[in-house]
Amino acid sequence: MKGIRALARHLDISIGTVSKALNNRFDINPETRKRVLLAAAELGYVANQSGRSLRQGATQTVGFMIESNQASPTDSDNFFMTVFDGVQSVLRGHHLDLVVLPCASDEDPVDYLARMVGRGFVDALIISATRKRDPRVAMLTKAGIPFVGLGRSGEDHHSWVDLDFEGVAEQSVDRLVGRGHTDIAVALPATGLNLGNLFLSGYRSALKRHGVAYRPEYAIRSESSDRGGYELGTALLSLDRRPSAVILSYELVAAGLYRSLTDAGLRPGQDLAIIGFRESSQNRHLSPHLTSYSTSLRDLGIALGEVLLSQLPSFADHYKGLPHQRIWPMELVPGESDPATRRKRKVALK
């Protein structure tokens, strides 16, 4: 005999009482509760998940779906690992567990999600790399399962947390204009990720604010990779009116761009001012040091967890004031890749 029955027999009390003791319910004598807890720890009893969630109709588990195939533009470092950690720390305080659901590259994400939800594997979900008009959003809202997106889908009826792409783009334009630049290009992702639109919109509105005309040929789409960065460089250099600065909307292209410029005999920063997106170990050693933005991914995970909890009926009261949609700020980390353009000093190379 195993499980709660063994524990109950060992203590010579009923299984109902044991359950109540373990779940800390009100109609239990503190004395017997202590005894049960002690015996449970001693025998190493842990309640069976299947039995529990079958009875409760809930698994106390939230899933974090990731897609292993399509590397998101922000998928470098241990980006996700850090976010997981933040989410975990919030959920665990409410006796919820986080499991990561990796959708295989050869399976349809919606099917995968439907399978996981349909079998009642998780109570709630976090979906990452939300795309514009993401079919997963429609599926989950129809299924009525609480979820929060790491990324916006464009539709505003669901909750999400997302990096401040617009703000970063605006701030970058502000900074470059302040340093004398007007011919400012922007690098956008080739895929239909929503961040491209957001970044472009921030870029354009800042240009407008400064009275600088928007040139469509300055909005360059490229692949989110080292190679994409190299191609971005050649594209920039082949423009009729060569820009004096460029803003990147994802971190993986910086190194390739640097190399592309160097190969063309140009100096990154000096001949083309560059503002990167997120600080990462990949471009931390670039020279000149890349001006970019930093943020705490663990805190981002915490925010994600909190927004999710506010969706769950059982915890909504704890987080009632929380907005369902949060733009996550990023902080500028100045480097040497975006010098002013006015004073055209010829610095001697050491």
Add this chain to the structure above:
Amino acid sequence: MKGIRALARHLDISIGTVSKALNNRFDINPETRKRVLLAAAELGYVANQSGRSLRQGATQTVGFMIESNQASPTDSDNFFMTVFDGVQSVLRGHHLDLVVLPCASDEDPVDYLARMVGRGFVDALIISATRKRDPRVAMLTKAGIPFVGLGRSGEDHHSWVDLDFEGVAEQSVDRLVGRGHTDIAVALPATGLNLGNLFLSGYRSALKRHGVAYRPEYAIRSESSDRGGYELGTALLSLDRRPSAVILSYELVAAGLYRSLTDAGLRPGQDLAIIGFRESSQNRHLSPHLTSYSTSLRDLGIALGEVLLSQLPSFADHYKGLPHQRIWPMELVPGESDPATRRKRKVALK
């Protein structure tokens, strides 16, 4: 009413028959089976996980535990994401699902594992970054739950798949000796990871084979990070007898080492030959291009899945011939960071 009952009532047959049809058992009329499958697809019925696994005593789920805090030396890129994909593809063929279990940085890994196993959340496990005398190994063997380690623990009673650290170290020494180097240093991880011992052992045996004396001061331990690479460089340059080559046992230090040499006025490759460990996007753009090793991480995941399946009683027959411990080979990708030392040509800097 929901679940299998609704489906049964809709078809006007018993729930037992429906279950048998869905699970493709023998005592079912092919005709009715077809009807059930059709109706199930139409109504979008998916068997509830809790009910199923409660009855069966198994969850049809394997867990892949990762620790978000301690970045393993190989934890760059989307290393894990790619491995997950490989594991998934194997398991899914046997109707098993993979979930990733991220242990929070503030929770004890053994406790976490005990909790997951105790509640019957998963049937089997993959544990990553296995350390020497890893307590998780002892705990899992005692619990009698099938598992395979991504990495060796040093004990040989459990199954594992691991990169060929010894082979890589040997091959690197061979290559460098062949190119005229004898003062060859080796960079080892600071932490007690088992790979350090393996790498060192391969390094030493190759040296011995070539009749080169082993110098303990050439075995340098450093942190697995960009900064660790920089410190590695300063440590190398401060040696009384400066080595002419160095072999790296993890990929994250290459860029820092390059920078450290450049800052000291030396040229990576020319003044110090370098052979890196794993090819990664982080050091793919280093100049001169880093000689290193490459391997298919997806195939590694597949191997991991197969070894795990061979541990499971239900699938052991399919994979009976498979060895329980597999050393995963890596292939040399020549670069320009390890030129021969004999011909001391002075190349003019362009």
Add this chain to the structure above:
DNA sequence: ATGTTTCTCGAAAACGTTTTCGAAGCCTAT
């Protein structure tokens, strides 16, 4: 002493599924 409340516990139902086992129907061979 009796009625009423408070406290603690146990019996039993319920969650959704799989699986065993017996029954019913049909076919075949005698």
Add this chain to the structure above:
DNA sequence: ATAGGCTTCGAAAACGTTTTCGAGAAACAT
């Protein structure tokens, strides 16, 4: 016509837990 075998299905138990509800005891008020 009857016995036996084969095929297909349904009733019911079982998995381990939580939770409802009533019972009993104890404490309190009248």
